[in-house]
Amino acid sequence: MTDSPIIRLAARGDGMTADGRAVPLAAPGDMVLGDGSVVPGPHHQTPPCRHFPTCGGCTLQHVDDAAYADYLVDRVAAAMGQQGLTAEIARPHLSPPRTRRRASLRAERIGRKILLGFNEGQSRKIVDLAECWILLPELFALLAPLRGLLAILLADKRGCGVELTVADQGIDLLLTGIDPDGLAAIEAINDFAQTHGLARVSTDGGYGAEARWEPRPATVTLGGVAVGLPAGGFLQATTDGEAVLLGSVREIVGGAKVVADLFSGLGTFALPLSATAKVLAAEGARDAILSLKAAAGQAGRPIVADHRDLFRRPYTAAELSRFGAVVLDPPRAGAKEQTVELAKAKLPRIAYVSCNPATFARDAKMLVDGGWRLDWIRPVGQFRWSTHVELAASFRRQ
Structure with missing residues (x-):
């Protein structure tokens, strides 16, 4: 067996050689020798935690930030490629160590x-x-x-x-x-x-x-409004990651005065956007949407909270066409049923926030086929040193 360099990281974090060999705990730029040993390269770092690689909390502590950022971009690009799509992918935001909340x-x-x-x-x-x-x-x-x-x-x-x-x-x-x-x-x-x-x-x-x-009562503050936190309720993993996703959503939504926030959760996006726009917030989790409704009412925010299962009862294209922008933040399964209607809707902008590149790319394909243009994607690495990647993407009606 000849010497071979590691050229990239595979989806599960293994180093990959040009001839397709998977090498655990190898980083891009490492050299795999003929006897199977690995000579560390410029992107190989000493893992900071004593529990690595045994602990399942982290997979990629052995790679530096440059290689980790490339990996996140590659994950998104590969998922897009499987759907025959390309797009501008920005450099990822990486949450610093010791910031998971x-x-x-x-x-x-x-x-x-x-x-x-x-x-x-x-x-x-x-x-x-x-x-x-x-x-x-x-x-x-x-x-x-x-x-x-x-x-x-x-x-x-x-x-x-x-x-x-x-x-x-x-x-x-x-x-x-x-x-x-x-x-x-x-x-x-x-x-x-x-x-x-x-x-x-x-x-x-x-x-x-x-x-x-x-x-x-336990609360979390979103968009300047204290919202009741259900036990085990969902929050973005880091405050800095949340801020980057929110900034991306604001950039996409722009000056829209009427916005729909689908899969709104507690109001991560709905509450900040409601400072300048009227917002329809739809969410299937009962505790979350009730908390958002109560908080918005107390704060006097213009939010209509709709307890709605968007998998079984997606909004129709006609209903969605009344909005200046839609924010879509589905769970890992994506939003296939809702995307079918969004693809036909006559509105100008969609901000899609995803925690699964594969289901995002599937939904993006439906939107593109329906006449939407995918402007850009911004990956976010909130789950430091893991294979998990989140993203925000901008769609505009052509």
């Missing part, structure tokens, strides 16, 4: 030890975190004392989900797959929450989240 972890009790962290890659085995280079420091700092609480709540060989989110009032903690039983467990939760100044502690034993500690 929400995370889903796993915990398990083994004897007297509490394991708490991310799962290993492609495994249910938990990596017990001694450090973390992606979580906000205040989230990571809670893990050590949280092990003490879980030692009270978890029986041996039992586990639970741990969801952490930074709210306006502090950290919001949701424990899933656990149902505290007895006065001692409730007192332990209350003491823990009060000691560490938590915004809320909720548990979900399988019948929905139940707040166990919430001295004041």
Whole structure:
């Protein structure tokens, strides 16, 4: 076997040679020798975290920022290419280390030890975190004392989900797959929450989240408006990533005075846009749309909140044609049913925010075939050192 350079990163993060060999933990510019060993190149860096590469929270800590940015662009370009599309792809925004404001972890009790962290890659085995280079420091700092609480709540060989989110009032903690039983467990939760100044502690034993500690209603501020945060509610992963996506949406929407925000969630885009425009916000998650409706009403924002399943009941082309712009921010499955109608709609602009390049490219193909022009795409790497990429894209009616 001859020496061969690594020329790119594959979708799952492996280094790829020109002859198609996949080499784990190799970076572009590395040299793979004939015996299979790897000589690090200019884009290969020393991973900062002791848990890499075992921990499934990160996949690409061994590549520098330049190679990581190229990888995100390549992910988007490859998805577009599969649909026969091309577009201008801007250099990605990369969220800095230790800026993640929400995370889903796993915990398990083994004897007297509490394991708490991310799962290993492609495994249910938990990596017990001694450090973390992606979580906000205040989230990571809670893990050590949280092990003490879980030692009270978890029986041996039992586990639970741990969801952490930074709210306006502090950290919001949701424990899933656990149902505290007895006065001692409730007192332990209350003491823990009060000691560490938590915004809320909720548990979900399988019948929905139940707040166990919430001295004041937990909120997040979006567009200058405090919105009630449902337990386990969705937020963009980093504040800087959210700001870049919002800036992109504002650029696309421009001066439109009537805007539809489809898959609006809590109002990440609807609330900021409502400062200068009338907004229709549509969302299928009941708790999220009720929170947005209440917040908008209290703040006097011109938002009509519609609890609507856009997969089963998409807005029609005629309904959409009344708007000056549409913001589309679907889940990973994309918005196939809604895109069919958008492709026929007679409105000037669409801002498409996506967390899945493949379903975005599928939907983009339908829009382009319907007479839309894809102006540009801006990738955003909020999930630092992972294979996950988000993006904002600008469509204009030709």
